[in-house]
Amino acid sequence: MSAGGRAAPRDTGALAVLRRLAAAPAPVAAAPGEQCELCATEVAAEHRHVVDLERRTILCACRPCWLLFPEGVKTRYRAVPERHLFFPGFALPGPQWDALEIPVGLAFFFHSSPTDRVVALYPGPAGATESELPLAAWDDVVAGNPQLGQARSDVEALFVTALSGAVPRCWLVPIDRCYELVGRLRQVWRGFDGGAEARAVLADFTDDVAARSRPAERGSAR
Numbered sequence: 001m002s003a004g005g006r007a008a009p010r011d012t013g014a015l016a017v018l019r020r021l022a023a024a025p026a027p028v029a030a031a032p033g034e035q036c037e038l039c040a041t042e043v044a045a046e047h048r049h050v051v052d053l054e055r056r057t058i059l060c061a062c063r064p065c066w067l068l069f070p071e072g073v074k075t076r077y078r079a080v081p082e083r084h085l086f087f088p089g090f091a092l093p094g095p096q097w098d099a100l101e102i103p104v105g106l107a108f109f110f111h112s113s114p115t116d117r118v119v120a121l122y123p124g125p126a127g128a129t130e131s132e133l134p135l136a137a138w139d140d141v142v143a144g145n146p147q148l149g150q151a152r153s154d155v156e157a158l159f160v161t162a163l164s165g166a167v168p169r170c171w172l173v174p175i176d177r178c179y180e181l182v183g184r185l186r187q188v189w190r191g192f193d194g195g196a197e198a199r200a201v202l203a204d205f206t207d208d209v210a211a212r213s214r215p216a217e218r219g220s221a222r
């Protein structure tokens with residue numbers, strides 16, 4: 001899932017990485033013979049990733065390279081962790097969701113340390129859209145759900161679904177899963193709400209996230 005190849009239309013801002021990854025035809029599941037982008041070792045189809053904070057992209061990594069960049073080490077690269085968490089008591093009143101100005105019923109949110117902003121990424125008719133959130137609006141969501149504070153900058157995202165008629169839900173996921181879902185949705189999205197095929201892809205993704213998740217502990221400890 002190298003970001004190489006397709007040029008992004010505007011390669012600026014914290015989320016060039018997301019734009020490029022969302023444009024990649026086969027996110028996460030690597031083509032046969034794909035290599036670790038740090039040492040050129042061949043990697044399996046399911047493999048790990050590291051975030052390159054300097055180039056703002058994600059690199060495929062073999063396990064030994066991934067282990068070089070653990071949490072807390074301040075280097076150019078950050079290993080994308082594997083944990084998935086579910087927030088059972090997640091509260092998102094309608095007005096709070098509306099204040100985030102997300103036009104569809106799901107979005108990923110993450111903190112970008114290069115810009116020190118919280119960024120939203122969501123699918124739509126024009127492909128993946130990314131936006132820096134109104135700070136106060138996001139602060140309100142976290143104030144109501146302090147356990148969300150344990151998401152790690154740059155490498156973990158909060159996946160929120162607020163589909164009409166359903167209770168809003170939230171999971172913490174590795175950031176490469178954002179790229180995976182947005183890339184898959186990009187190929188099937190029809191019209192404004194995505195259509196039946198997009199709903200099926202979303203349901204499949206949500207089931208997989210739920211199966212991998214354990215409930216988050218209360219509090220905001222990292």
Ligand SMILES: [Zn+2]
Binds near residue numbers: 037039
């Ligand atoms: Zn490697």
Ligand SMILES: [Zn+2]
Binds near residue numbers: 002047049059
């Ligand atoms: Zn990869």
